[in-house]
Amino acid sequence: MGRVIVAHEKKIEIKSLLENGFGQQYIARQLNVSQKCVFDVAQKLKQNLPLFNSVGQGRKKATTKAEDQYLLKIMKQDRTKSSQMLAAEWNSSNGKQLCASTVRRRLINMGYKSYTTKRKPLRTPDQIKQRLKFANDHKHWLKEWQNIIWSDEAHFECVGCMSGGARGPLVTYTGRLNGPAYVKVIEEALPMFIENTFDAPNNNWAYMHDNAPAHRSKYTAD
Structure with a gap:
């Protein structure tokens, strides 16, 4: 474990006490510091030495700027990789060994954030x-599937449908896509799509949904 750097303000508090x-x-x-820290401050006071930290004091960085840029490069190649995977890839191509926590700190310091897949x-x-x-x-249906209208909605606020080789409007x-909003979308898009896709005598078409909350709400059912 590297040496812990105590802030100058904390040393002033130690001096005062x-x-x-x-x-x-x-x-x-x-003050939640080590006795060694308090002892060092006391010794500096006896010798009339300044309390400021010495230049270069503390643990050295494990990576150079060039190595940090290489880490950034391999992260951008596949942003879905975890910090453990990035550390393993970095270690396999470099003589030094990095742990996952160091990888996370480097990327956070460069302005990136980590996310967990939902x-x-x-x-x-x-x-x-x-x-x-x-x-x-x-399971025995063949041509019957041509009469099914498949629909789905996306998280970027659009709804579409298709049937056989025909594609409906987007x-x-x-x-939020609740019951009233879903019914409004269907009323706007479905009649014209049915008219353009199926022959007039064909009333065997069926509309298929995926049982999402908006599809089975009381408003939609009514």
């Missing part, structure tokens, strides 16, 4: 049962 007659152990406990919720047993039933009920919306 020493001059007021407090013991070194008491000062160390009160985990999607797993399917519930009921959802698994419903999907299996749907698959078994429709409809944008603002804010």
Whole structure:
């Protein structure tokens, strides 16, 4: 472990307490510093030495500026890599050894932040049962799939649909996609898409959704 650098302001506090007659152990406990630190300040006071830290005092950086730039380069090649993976790649191509925490500190000092990938919720047993039933009920379908209108929405506020080889319009919306907003999007886009995609006598089309909250809300069902 490298030497801990004590701030000059902390040393001034130690000096003040020493001059007021407090013991070194008491000062160390009160200011959360080592007894060695308090002892060193006391010795400097006896010898009339300045309390400032010496130039170059403390632990040296494990990497140079050029090595930090190389670390930045390999991070940008794949931003999904963890700090452990970046450290392993850096160590394999360099004689020095870096730990993951050092990698994180270097990247944070260069203005980057770390993120944890958001985990999607797993399917519930009921959802698994419903999907299996749907698959078994429709496993013999062939041409029937041409009459299904598939839809989905994206997190960048747009909804689209398709059926067979036909693609529907991409409809944008603002804010949260709740029941009323979802119905409004469907009313704007679906009738024209159905008219342009299916022949007039064909009333066998079906609209498919993915059971998202907006799709099964009470407002949508009504």
